[in-house]
Amino acid sequence: MSGKRPSVVVVGAGVGGCAAAARLAKAGLEVTVVEKNSFTGGRCSIIRDGEHRFDQGPSLMLLPNLFHETFADLDTSIAAEGVHLLKCDPNYQVFFHDGENITLSSDLAHMKPEIEKWEGPAGFGRYLSFLSEGHKHYEFSVQKALKRNFPSVFSMLRLDLLTDLWSMFIIPSLYTRASKYFRTDRLRRCFTFGSMYMGMSPYDSPGLYSLLQFTELAEGIWYPQGGFHRIVEAIVSIGTKLGVKYRLSSPVGSVLLSEDGTRATGxxxxxxxxxxxxxxxxxxxxxxxxxxxxxETAYSKSLTKKPASCSSISFYWSMDRVIDELSAHNIFMAEEFKESFNDIFKKLEMPEEPSFYVNVPSRIDPSAAPEGKDSIVVLVPMGHLKDDENGQGTKSDEHWNFLVNRVRDFVITTIEQRTGVLGLRDAIAAERINTPLTWKDRFNLDRGGILGLTIGFWNALAFRPKTRHSRIPNIYFVGASTHPGTGVPICLAGAKITTEQMLEDLKMEKPWPKTPPLNQCAKQTGSPLDVVRDNTSGREGWQQFLLYLLIFLGVPYLFNLALREVSGRRCNSL
Known part of the structure; x- marks a missing residue:
């Protein structure tokens, strides 16, 4: 590679690939992106029907700081690239089977009476405690997971990480943690359905993922005017200016390897x-x-056995009128909430009565539909394809047509009954559909899982697929199924992790600022008023270590003593 710029070919123009390409070009590498489809963004792309516009995948912007960081590292900003962010307020309308509904907002003045209506006067305090815990999970995730690589299990052997993992990740599920703060099942459902952003059930996903509810309620939900793909377009534009070449409609057949199979050559x-x-x-x-x-290796086959995220049947409706009863983001909760998740994640099926999400982009951004009309996206989660369906599929076209029709009928009936809207079906002028089969075919998604591999404890951090191939050192990975995980902001964080690893291997400088220490204030003025003053001593870490060691050694000892005591009493009684 001496005497010329190192060259990189990026396979796939998803948000992670585009962000990595721009970063590598900024670092001075020669970058070419090849993409199967005729558009960039992967699932983060646009569907158009005349003047109707739909977000094919993501429809709300969470963890905004990770977006801003990507643009700042590329010496620009979202606003400077001509992207205007719109704040969605309220966040959601949540509709229940019993006719009740709840409006969630990042406005505390709105949330106080909303919480107290169901949880009583003490409920708002517990809500604030829930947010406080979510904030801890948020800071842990951003600083200790999303900005660090974990090339081996040994990279997890840090006292600060292990103690946090024990308290935040391993023991409780998200639903269990929410149950600590909310007394009613209604609010427990409200503050746990967000686990679906990770493609997981709230009864199985780690309690750590309350960070998603925190970012929604503390930082708000945002939407790029012109559609979510505007973010990808801006990143592609930056990369192009830096020299990235894009080849669309160019599917890759295989990776070229050297004769001995030890290096990739293109x-x-x-x-x-x-x-x-x-x-x-x-x-x-x-x-x-x-x-x-x-x-093909044993490892490649083992990946097909790892738990995959859910899939979906998604409808994209061009409406011939405005549906005022719907806001920008709407959740319709299943009556049998837990059972519906069991159907999705254990039986790998479509529930009889699923929960589902309805997005009306034209409610927040009028450019998403012609004047006097709406564009509506309905996402109905279901199980991913089973192993025997992963090829041609064992289910017939008649089966899928029947299922799509059943789900459409259920969605329309549910929306009409719970919101009072009339004639919804007749107002649908045109329809596009995605199913597990189309997700798999269009985006090469394993088992049609729309969010890649799930992120349970045994599939996260050092246990998640690595960002570099174990045997071929010049093959790297970025995206939903590798570290750090799934979702647009997480993939942006992953792009930074992987490109920094590549630059370190090439012994090249990173052309963006280093991540500041955890105890550094955001604004540095030089004034003594802004100096960080730590009230803890350097002994605190060792004290915490000794405490955990005593617990680890002491609990079995005390348990053994208790058994001896019980055994002794039985012997004496005889």
Whole structure:
């Protein structure tokens, strides 16, 4: 590579691949992105029907600081790139089977009476405590997981990380943690359905993921005017200015390897064209890439057995009028809440009565639909494809047509009954649909899982698929199924982690600021008023370590003593 710029070919133009490409180009590498589809963004893309516009995948912007950090590292800002962010207020309308509804907002003045209506006067204090815990989870995730790499289990052996993992990640589920703060099942449901952003059940996802509710309620929900894809367009534009070359409608057939199989030398397109490069960065679905683009190994097969996220049937409706009864974001809760998640994640099916999400982008951004009309997206989560459906599929077209029709009828009836809207079906002028089969075919998503691999404890941090191939050192990964995880802001954080790893391997400088220490104030004025003053001593860490050691050693000892005491009493009684 001496004497010339290192070259990189990026497989896939999802948000992680585009962000990584721009970062690498800024660092001075020669970057080419090849993409299967005729558009960038992957699932974070746009569907159009005349003047109607729909977000194919993500429809709300969470963890905004991770977006702003990406643009700042590229010496610009979201606003400077011509993207205007709109704040969604309220956050959601939540509709229940019994006719009641709750409006969630980042406005505390709104939330106080809303919480107290169901939880009583003490409920608001517990709500604030729930937010406080969510904030701790948020800071832990951002600082200790989303901005660090975990190349091996040994990288997790840090006292601060282990103690936090014990209290935040391992023991309680998200629903269990919410139950500590909310007395009614109604509010427990309200503050746990967000686990679906990670493609997981609130009864199985770690309590750590209350960070999602925290960011919604403390930082708000945002929407880029012109559609979520505007973020991707801006990143692509930045990368193009820095020299990134994009080749769309260019599916990759395989990764080229050296004769001894120890290094990647580029990729072969399905057209037969070869693109040579010093490094290959894969942003395609990781399970698909290991099993279709790379040599088959025991590890590649093991990935197909890892738990995948849910899939969905998604409807995109061009309405011939405005549906005033719906806000920008709406949740319709299943009556049998837990059972519906069991159907999705244990039986891998569509529940008889699912919870579902309805997005009306034209409510927050009028450019999403013609004047006097609405664009509506309905996402109905369901189980991912079973192993025997992953090829051609064992279920017939008739089965899928029947299922889609049943789900559509259920959605329309539920919306009409719970909101009072009349003639919803007749107002649908046109419809587009995604099913698990189309998610799998269009985006090469393993088992049609819309959010990649799930992120339970045994599939996170050092246990998650690595950002670099274990045997081929110049193949790297970025995207939903590798570290740090799924979701647009998480993939942006992953792009930074992976590109920094690549630059370290190349012994090149990172052309963006280092992450500041945890105890550094955001604003540095030089004034003594802004100096961080730590009230804890350096002995605190050792004291905490000794405490955990005593607990670890002492609990079995005390348990053994108790058994001896009980045994002794029985012997004496005889």
């Amino acid at each position: 990729v072969v397109l399905e057209s037969g064209d070869e693109l040579r490069a010093d490094i290959v960065l894969i942003n395609a679905d990781l399970v698909y890439a290991y099993n279709n683009l790379l040599p």
